[in-house]
Amino acid sequence: MTSVPTAPTGLGVLSPRRSLADMLDDRRVLSFLFMLPAVGILLTFLAYPLGLGVWLAFTDTRIGRAGVFIGLDNYISLMGDSVFLLSVFNTIFYTTVATILKFGLGLWLALLLNNSMPFKAFIRAIILLPYIIPTVLSAIAFWWIFDAQFSIISWALVKFGLLDRYIDFLGEPWNARWSVIAANVWRGIPFVAICLLAGLQTISPSLYEAAALDGATSWQRFRHVTVPMLMPILSIVLTFSVLFTFTDFQLIYAITRGGPVNATHLMATLAFQRAIPGGRLGEGAAIAVAMIPFLVCATVFSYYGLQRRKWQQGSADD
């Protein structure tokens, strides 16, 4: 602590006679000072925009015109807004289906990669590619893949004689929904697969050997060893994946802009659409704020899922 023997410590922070050097010797003062930059950054870039967004949602602000407080009017009108309700449905559908697919395929891929195979390192590196490419670039690639006239999928299917005319991937509501989900899954799998692979590699091989000797089939080994041991990392990855998918913006905006006829509008894209091109900042903010309860639910759900399971805890709570 302090190097000056006469200087009081602890509550002495309040003493007026303390020099600056003494203050800096106090752990509490010092730790507060060290935290300041981080606090500043958080306040400026997280708390302020969030607070501003929440405030805007209670006003009728438009671009170029400061708004006045209108209470819950924005929310009330959104309740009767069929486009908004459609975007809520789209967001939930998109998040649920994409997450299930990402986890199913990601887990499968992780299990494959966890086996010994030739060119293992090379294959693992390739798997990460979709994750490395900037979202917008891959979105543009998908845009071409799903193009009504130039789609390579349609072209190939027609070439092989499986189809007689091109699929209108992005022109028809359900086609479009599945198409953007496919793009999201493609982009999201590497993250899931690599995280789960990391989890798989922490499982001691002798557990599998013990289970094999105990008479477990490979399915039973998966069910009774792999799954429970993977659960902690799985729930973390799941939380992040749900949060990122729920708030997805880039992919949708670059591929469909929410079309056709709002069929792929997510809450995030709709909020942007209303606020910036549409100019109704207040309403856009309200849509964005409406995402918060969903996200809180997802986080709380995974918070409890994430809590260290009993078997991971030491003897302290026995």
Add this chain to the structure above:
Amino acid sequence: MAAVVIREVEKAFGSTKVIHGINIDIADGEFVVLVGPSGCGKSTLLRMVAGLEEITGGSIAIGAREVNNLPPKERDVAMVFQNYALYPHMTVYDNMAFSLKLRKADAKLIDERVQKAASILNLKEYLKRFPRQLSGGQRQRVAMGRAIVRDPQVFLFDEPLSNLDAKLRVAMRTEIKALHQRLKTTTIYVTHDQVEAMTMADRIVVMHDGIVEQIGTPLELYDNPANTFVAGFIGSPAMNFINGTLRNGAGGSRVETTGGQILPVPGLGKGKDGQAIIFGVRPEHLALGIGNEGIVGKVSVIEPTGAETQIFVDTSAGPVTAVFTERHNFAPGTPIVLKPQAGTIHLFDAQSGQHL
């Protein structure tokens, strides 16, 4: 319970061969210890018996069945791993019950077996705990419990005590032996600790670099080691080896050591005159002598342990260790004569290391 027959078993990892044709016959109910220095292939051999490692050549039979191509679950063996390999997400009870549950055994039978194993192993009060909440010795017992509830044909242990502290190791050693006397299940036990091997085994298999050096009861190995490797490995402190030349002449055989000492070897009469040999005698078989009736040297270090005193002696033929149970007042530098007791001398061929 079953006999285990290991015939000409070989193992290669890629192009490196680590086991070179091993033959061991293990009788039903026998407790066999595989012992040898690190890397000699003990674990590999054990894992081949368990079915965790493929057999490159030869055959392994458990009971009357050849098991070369059977998966582990069909071999009916239970293994206790060095790191215990307890399922961390299951309670002690579930760890022990797991194999029976997989076999869809009756819930009552499972409970009965688990409770019985728990009481044999003093685990009753820990059944609801998770492995993390147990001490090393308790985990070790759970691992054994997991093996015994299954009532398998063969128990395999791979250095199960090496993670425990010295005192607990001695206690668990006795427990495992008592357990074997009670259950009489054929057991193969791997260790690199020769004391563990000596105290627990019905028979010991001494392995070295992927081959079997000697198989025998602990006392057979102690009394009649087949070669210098076994002689040096079994027994603690290790046997003294002194290089020399055999002289067969009138008045019996003698060994002329490298330092020029003459050691009589009464009544042996084996080996040729002039043959290069290694003279072996265990530290506990040396007594104090006078004149030059033994190995002459100077005391360098004295290590009393209470029950016995170990002394290190510098001689012209190299360092020699001796152990005395009676107390002597030695000081470093004291001249000393160490006389081998009658009938305790081993002579080995210097070239092959084989016992003469």
